[in-house]
Amino acid sequence: MSAAPILSVKSVYKNFGGLQALQDLSLDVLPGQVCGLIGPNGAGKTTVFNLITGVYPCSQGSIQFGDVELTRLKPYQIVRRGVARTFQTIRLFQNLTTWEHVLVGQNVPARSSREGIFSAGGSQKKNLKEEAERILNLLGLWEVRSWKASNLPYGTQRKVEMARALATRPRLLLLDEPAAGLNIQETADLQKTLHKIREMGFTLLVIEHDMRVIMGVCDFIFVLNFGQKIAEGAPGQIRANEQVIEAYLGRET
Amino acid sequence: MFIQQLFNGLMLGSTYALIAIAFTLLMGILNMLNFAIGEVFMLGAILGLTFIKLGLPIYPAFLLAVLLAGVVNLVIERFSFRPLRHAPPLVPLLSTIGFSILLQNTAENLWGSERSQFPQWMEPVDFHVGPLLISSTQIIIFAVAVLLMVGLDLFIQRTRTGRGMRAVAESIETASILGVDSTRIIVITFFVTGVLAGASGILFGLSFSIVSPFMGIEPGIKGIAAMIVGGMGNLRGAIVGGIFIGITEVLSVAYFGAPAKDFAVYGALFLALIIRPQGILGMIQAEKERI
Amino acid sequence: MSSYYSDLFSAMGINILLALSVYCPLATGQLSIGNAGFMAIGAYVSAMLTVHLHLPLFPALIIGGTFAGVIGLLVGFPALRIKGIFLAMVTLAFGEIVRNFFMNFLTSLTGGAYGFRGIGNVPVSLLWIWGAVAFFLVFFFFLAPSRLGLCMIATHDDDTVGELMGINVVYLKVGSFGLGAFIAGVAGGLYAHYYLYIEPEFFNVWQSIHMVLYLIMGGMLTFWGAALGAGIFTFLPEMLRFLHDWRGAFFGIIIIGLMIARPAGLLTREILRVDFWFPGQKGAKF
Numbered sequence: 001m002s003a004a005p006i007l008s009v010k011s012v013y014k015n016f017g018g019l020q021a022l023q024d025l026s027l028d029v030l031p032g033q034v035c036g037l038i039g040p041n042g043a044g045k046t047t048v049f050n051l052i053t054g055v056y057p058c059s060q061g062s063i064q065f066g067d068v069e070l071t072r073l074k075p076y077q078i079v080r081r082g083v084a085r086t087f088q089t090i091r092l093f094q095n096l097t098t099w100e101h102v103l104v105g106q107n108v109p110a111r112s113s114r115e116g117i118f119s120a121g122g123s124q125k126k127n128l129k130e131e132a133e134r135i136l137n138l139l140g141l142w143e144v145r146s147w148k149a150s151n152l153p154y155g156t157q158r159k160v161e162m163a164r165a166l167a168t169r170p171r172l173l174l175l176d177e178p179a180a181g182l183n184i185q186e187t188a189d190l191q192k193t194l195h196k197i198r199e200m201g202f203t204l205l206v207i208e209h210d211m212r213v214i215m216g217v218c219d220f221i222f223v224l225n226f227g228q229k230i231a232e233g234a235p236g237q238i239r240a241n242e243q244v245i246e247a248y249l250g251r252e253t
Numbered sequence: 254m255f256i257q258q259l260f261n262g263l264m265l266g267s268t269y270a271l272i273a274i275a276f277t278l279l280m281g282i283l284n285m286l287n288f289a290i291g292e293v294f295m296l297g298a299i300l301g302l303t304f305i306k307l308g309l310p311i312y313p314a315f316l317l318a319v320l321l322a323g324v325v326n327l328v329i330e331r332f333s334f335r336p337l338r339h340a341p342p343l344v345p346l347l348s349t350i351g352f353s354i355l356l357q358n359t360a361e362n363l364w365g366s367e368r369s370q371f372p373q374w375m376e377p378v379d380f381h382v383g384p385l386l387i388s389s390t391q392i393i394i395f396a397v398a399v400l401l402m403v404g405l406d407l408f409i410q411r412t413r414t415g416r417g418m419r420a421v422a423e424s425i426e427t428a429s430i431l432g433v434d435s436t437r438i439i440v441i442t443f444f445v446t447g448v449l450a451g452a453s454g455i456l457f458g459l460s461f462s463i464v465s466p467f468m469g470i471e472p473g474i475k476g477i478a479a480m481i482v483g484g485m486g487n488l489r490g491a492i493v494g495g496i497f498i499g500i501t502e503v504l505s506v507a508y509f510g511a512p513a514k515d516f517a518v519y520g521a522l523f524l525a526l527i528i529r530p531q532g533i534l535g536m537i538q539a540e541k542e543r544i
Numbered sequence: 545m546s547s548y549y550s551d552l553f554s555a556m557g558i559n560i561l562l563a564l565s566v567y568c569p570l571a572t573g574q575l576s577i578g579n580a581g582f583m584a585i586g587a588y589v590s591a592m593l594t595v596h597l598h599l600p601l602f603p604a605l606i607i608g609g610t611f612a613g614v615i616g617l618l619v620g621f622p623a624l625r626i627k628g629i630f631l632a633m634v635t636l637a638f639g640e641i642v643r644n645f646f647m648n649f650l651t652s653l654t655g656g657a658y659g660f661r662g663i664g665n666v667p668v669s670l671l672w673i674w675g676a677v678a679f680f681l682v683f684f685f686f687l688a689p690s691r692l693g694l695c696m697i698a699t700h701d702d703d704t705v706g707e708l709m710g711i712n713v714v715y716l717k718v719g720s721f722g723l724g725a726f727i728a729g730v731a732g733g734l735y736a737h738y739y740l741y742i743e744p745e746f747f748n749v750w751q752s753i754h755m756v757l758y759l760i761m762g763g764m765l766t767f768w769g770a771a772l773g774a775g776i777f778t779f780l781p782e783m784l785r786f787l788h789d790w791r792g793a794f795f796g797i798i799i800i801g802l803m804i805a806r807p808a809g810l811l812t813r814e815i816l817r818v819d820f821w822f823p824g825q826k827g828a829k830f
Contacts, residue, residue: 053708079710093701095765095813096694104698107691108710148814168710286629336804342628343575347760348803350753355796362789474640474749477633512648515640523637526630527622 006031006203007052007083007172012061014047014227021047022227025061029172029220034194034204036214036235039224040247045207046088048224049174053085054078065172080108084170086161088177088207092149098160099145102132105167135166139193155186162193172203179210191216215239223247256384258507259500264391266499267398268460271453272476273483273491273498274405275446281486282422282442284342288349289329290450291473292356295466297322297451298458299364302371315455322451323444325356330443353473360466368465371458394456401452405445406488414441422486475502478522484532493533497521550670554738556778557673561731563758563770564680568724570764571693572717573700574623575632577752578639579728582612584747586729587736588646591663592653594737601666601737605676609729616725620718639752646744659743660736668737676730684767696720697765697813728755757795760802763811772811 005028014022022044029035037045050056052063054075063070070078084105093101106128136142139159144152149160158178165173178194179187187210194217198204208214214221214235221238223231225247231238238244275290297318304314333348378389409415417438420428425435457472458464475498483494498518505517525532565579590608593599599607623634647657654660687693698706699716707713736742758777763769784791802809 055704055708075707076710076712079708085708087705091702091705093698093705095697095701100694100697103691104694104706104711105709107695110691146817164709332800332804337807340803340807343632344803344807346629346632347756347807348800351796351799351803353796354799355793358790358792358796362793470749474636478637481630481633512644515644516648519637519640519644523634523641526626526634526637530626530630 003030005029006066007205008064009048009052010062010064012048012051012063013059014044014051014056015059020227022051025224025227025229027222027229027232029203029205031171031203032198032201033219034198034206034217036218036221037205037207037224038209038211038214038221038238039230042226043224044227045224046176047227049085049176049205049207052078052174053083079168079170080111082169082171083174084165084168084172085174086158086165086176086178088180090154090157090161092157092160092164094150095148097146097148098136098141098152098163099132101149101160101164102135102167105164106132106169108168132167135163138166138196139163140189155182158182158190159193166197166202170202172205173197175204175206175208177207177209179208179213187213254507257386258503260385260387262500262503263496264395264460264499265503266479266496267395268453268457268495269472269475269479269499270492270495271398271401271449271456272472273479273495274402274488275450275453276476276480277483277485277487277491278418278442278446278449280480282418283334283439285334285345286349286477287326287329287333287446288346288473289333289352289356290326290446290476291469291471292353292360293322293326293329293447293450293469294454294457294472294476295360295469296325296356297454298371298464298468299360299454299466300451301455301458302369302464303364305372315452318455319448319451322454323447326443326447326450327440329447330440334439334443357466357469364466366466368463368468370462370464390459394460397452398456401449402488402492405449408445409488414438418442475518478518478525480532481530482521482525482532490532497533552778552782554670554673556775557670557677558731558735558738559755559758559774559778560677560771561673561680561727561734562755563762563774564684564767565724565726565728565731566755566759567684567764567767567770568727569620569717569721570759571696571700572720573627573703574620574717574721575628575756576635576721576724577632577749577756578635578637578642579724579755580747580749580751581635581639581642582616582725582728583732583735583751584642584646584742584744585612585615585725586732587742587747588650588654588660588732589729590733591660591736591742592650594665595660595663596653598665601668601672604666605730605733605737608733609726612729612732613722613726617718617722619725620721623721624714624717636749636752639747639749643744643747646747655743657744659741661741663736663740663742666737667740668734673734673738676734680727681767681771688767692716700765757799760799760807760809763809763815765808765813766811766816768816769809769811773809 007029009025009027012022012025025048037048039045051058052070054070054073058071065081065083068081093104096104110128136145139162141159141163144156149157152160162178179190182190191213194204206218218235221233221235222229223238223244230247231241231244272290272294276286279285279287300321301315301318304317305311309317329349329352333345333352337345337348380387409418417428417433420431420433421435421438429435454469458468479494479498480491481494482497483492484490498521501517501521502514505513562579562583565582566576569576586608589611590604593604593607594601619638623631626634646654695706695711696716698709699711699713703713758773759770760773761776762771762773781791784794787794
């Protein structure tokens, strides 16, 4: 692993009107790492994701991805640079099937070799098709590829969100509570998938409340409370950190 | 001369304000646009005229007409809103467009497409107040409009039902949890807005000596314009918007001739939506995306 | 072909184009009830070109359509921030402004409120109209299932998330709005040169609303639905002759009923999928 961080959040502040959502937040994610972002509800975790992906502008500070400054870019430009995400509440495209979600996600890699509008002809098209199949198989979605998103069970919908994000060929994947609402079996499934994704070389930043998932897969953890970073470190360190325990009684189920 | 036009605009604006209130009340509570309000407006006038022709004295005729207008709006609620509560907002809008077509065509068939007018019901007396020329008809119409607006305002501020309406406007779910019967509130809102629209139709018909199945089309759109320009979701905004549109219309005709009238009004609507969608008294915030 | 059928089929062709002109922006989530305005622009511009400048038909149609399309882009841009009902209101206001414009301006060239007569230099035949219909149907046939077409639907479903999946939502929305305006403009040009007479009053709100009704009936998110709806509405009045003057009321009731029973229209994306009818894999579910 190289020493230069792939994502560098530097002294970021975010105000919403009178509400100070984030204060002087800094964190670095190294390439290939799986980092956790934890903290009580309202700590500002999703706001961090929203700032990274350009949904809101930063009130102060900077966010660097590789050598690109993200704070001036629009959301679609940020995605095209290689940052993809999933959402806390599932937001799929109601009128599209699973397979079509992946196709839509692939609009990002499809344009990088500057192929024609109606989806690349020739071998790039074949490559994308095979890649789409691989993503669906990885997540166990092949059987439901023709199902309309709104008809899928909850756990499967979460997987489709992930498939859609993976389809954009991200270098950094932001997962917002991927385990929310999943049962024990599905959560174990998720952990396996995260391990697989990590082996494929993706860098992950994961917001989660489920400590099994966090402790099981993360190399490094950032802890937020009231919009500020109160701790960071390896899982073992975080588990023993008194401030963290005090601020946030992690559910070790 | 200018003052006179301003005054005329104020008179016209008060009728637009009533329609705007009918739109904005529903918009504020249910986030829904009842495109057929223009037709309810028309029905108020047409029914009023019909009852007078059938021999009823003026006040009972008008009262009955506006009550029926309220009932028509209840029918609209039953078919365009209740079954479509969870549909995307464009669906109820399109449904009310259907009602608009239905009501216009029905009125055309039942009453004929000719224009008629209310019989002269009183000797118009013209007053001179300083430089202004005011007719008694204008005064009465304005007074009635103001009374209706004040009455509605008091109703919303002081009564329990009114409080219920404000609660539902904030959030239907929360209101239900707090024990507000939101269905009842919604039904009442539809009835009240129907009555207002019908009353406005009668006042408009009296002001401009016109009653026809098509009289509601333009005022309907202008009512929407007034609602948006003045700021949606609140009564004061509707009133301000209505007066603004009325004055704009009168002034543009006075200074630029008849063709300018529609330009001014639709232009104002267009610009308002693009530049400042929340209107003059901007209350409704742009929907904040929750990600 | 008798003149009666000729008129009927030409009306159907033009209605299909108009329905497609509403389908295009709607596919990205923008409901326009002002396309009669774009139709008017196309009609008047192309008519002025053929009558006063003696241009041949094809360039006149294209230029008329392009005028409409460019104005569509200009309107589409500021309209980006406005959603749903408000966008519909903006388009309504726009349509009315255009109608008023042709009523009061350029009247020496167009006859103003009295109408533009004698657009007879280069009359349009059924072939022209259906040629245009075929062209645009083929166009959407390739666009709809393509990645770009899917991105349009994604934008329709959730444009915020669409942008977060790398879609340039601005281009798609403004572009589809402009394209819809272009198609309406071409339809307007064809209309003017078939019926040889146009007047501003024709291009009113109800004309715009009719186009939307074709989609409501036929299917809001599919271009075949646009075609089907236009076809149905063209022939329906003929078939409903017995209703005489009550046809309007009947339509109104149909709309109300449709919104309750099947708001997506007849031809939804699912129905048009082969595996809706022949489920290949295990339980293809729609």
